Amino acid sequence: MKHLTFLILSIYSITIISCGSSSNSTNVNPHTQQHINMHQEFIDKQNKVEMLKMAKDISGSYSGNLPCADCEEIIYQLQLNEDLSYHSKMVYKGKSDSSNEKTGTFIVNNDLLIQLDQQAGNMKYFKKNGKGLLMLDKDGKEIIGDLAEKYNLLPQVNKEIVEPIESDKQKLLNEKWKKGIDFYASGNEPFWSLDMDLDKDIRFKNLNGLDFIAPAVKPISAMDADVKRFRSITEAGEIIIQLFHNQCTDNMSGEKFYYSVSIDFKKSNETDYKTYKGCGRFVPDPRVHDIWAIIEVDDTIITTGDSKGEHPRLEINITEGMIFGHDGCNSFRGGVEVQNDAILFGNLASTMMACPDMEISTKITKTISNKKLTYKFEDNLVFYHKDKKVMVLKHVD
Secondary structure, eight states: OHHHHHHHHHHHHHHHHHHHSOOSSOOOOTTSHHHHHHHHHHHHHHHHHHHHHHHHHHOEEEEEEEOOSSSSEEEEEEEEOTTSEEEEEEEEETTOSOEEEEEEEEEEOTTOEEEEOGGGTTOOEEEEOSSSEEEOOTTSOOOOSTTGGGGEEEEOTTSSOOOOOOOHHHHHHHHHHHTTOOEEEEETTTTEEEEEOTTSEEEEEETTSOEEEEEOOOOEEOSSSSEEEEEEEOSSEEEEEEEEOSOEEOTTTOOEESEEEEEEEEETTOSSOEEEEEEEEEOOOGGGSEEEEEEEETTEEOOTTTTSSSOOEEEEETTTTEEEEEOSSOEEEEEEEEETTEEEEOOOEEOOOOOSOOHHHHHHHHHHTTOEEEEEESSSEEEEETTEEEEEEEEOO
16 A cells, blocks of 8 residues: 555656656647637638638629619629639719729638628628629628619629729829829818929919919928928919818818818918918829739848748729738738828738748838838839838739
């Protein structure tokens, strides 16, 4: 009995010593949160692998003319990509020429039921069928009734989304760019407009027949705020323009702008200034509005296969002031503003995938997230930070 007791105590002591000693192996209690997380991560990876296989089978471009309650029809186009990302475009025919574009990610199950992310709003459920895709209702159920057949989206032969009609905003921006306008603004009650060619002249007009043209001047920047002030004088009068870098909403159209604008104007024969308030923005270079492959970041050349997955890319939408992209591991999105030779990126929101090598992904995020960079068109589009080249982008054909 003494021998048995000694043997049990010896084994117990060895067990305690073993548990307290260091080891390169990892023992996970199957009931701990760590094990649960590891198990869930494994399941998520397996599901992602399966979804990528299915995404390859359903990828392509689909289009259809959907019923519309207050317009002729909705011209709808949907691009599903093999990396589980999507791009949709809608035009409300007979109501507006503007296109509503959305980009995001989707999931798909074994029944080929497709669910777009929340960016898609109510038009997020689809099911693959023999014709192409069937759009479902907001609850993921098939639409029934006389118009049910209208919700079939057919594959596009060229597998590319047809370019939508140029929106009114795009037309306006492109026309001003061609005229050499760097900044424009307008206001209501009374209506007035301002066009600034920072190398040539300033033109201020209102509905009362005023058409004042003055030479361009260098701005004076405030020391304690993001405000630019221009003052120009001619024989006909004087104008003082202040640009406040904060969001401004047109009180009639509801359109959002990057700047609040205040103008003080008086004719040469007047004593007092009249003040005009409104909104404005810099006219972005339309060449920036495109999809770009990132081929260099922070002195690191990126070649095909470096990211062990999708090649990093950046889509810049200057009309809507948004960017969408992929850093080789995660999809991301954020706000963007282009002004003269500068490009301002907002904070990036991205998916949270963990990849074996995050070096390039991390560099991309650090380079553009919440940064103000300058840009030049050389052989490619090049971003600079304080005269240092930080990113090179190549146009995607």
